[in-house]
Amino acid sequence: MKERSRNWVTEIIQMEKLTDYTSDPAYLNDWNGLMAQQQKFMDALENSCFFEFQIEGLGEVSIRGQRAYEQPVLLQAFDLKMRMAAYWKIVLRRLVDFMALHLQFCARNLVNKEMEEEIVKELFGRHDGAIEGMLEESPTIAAKREKLNVSIKLLSESKNVLANIMDRITTNI
Structure with a gap:
């Protein structure tokens, strides 16, 4: 059961890697909130006394090696990083929800199907056919x-x- 769950989570992660799709409106809200800090980030890069920058929602990030890049590249990189950060929140929520559903589903199947089969095997497969004898007319x-x-x-x-x-x-x- 553990191995099946591990494979199932791996499949979900593979699907997420193939596409960056979400219809969750929280994605745009998170991304817009992160992108609102872009100008402050660019200002911190221009100011040589800052080595780290606090991005609300992500935490502190190092900006030491970023000064070597041109502004258009930095703007693209910032946008991409903020998109990935907003999308990752959605992916984590989905993983938690899917895992909870998967565990409920597997537990129900374990009790309803697999354990039932094991109980029937136990009852009819052992005790020298005593149960089968009881069922005969x-x-x-x-x-x-x-x-x-x-x-x-x-x-x-x-x-x-x-x-x-x-x-x-x-x-x-």
């Missing part, structure tokens, strides 16, 4: 059932004969 009950079936057949035939006689009587009147 006893010879006296089988004989009574057979007598009842014969009686039902005779009653059914009698009903048909009686119906035919009644039809003849009503036709002759």
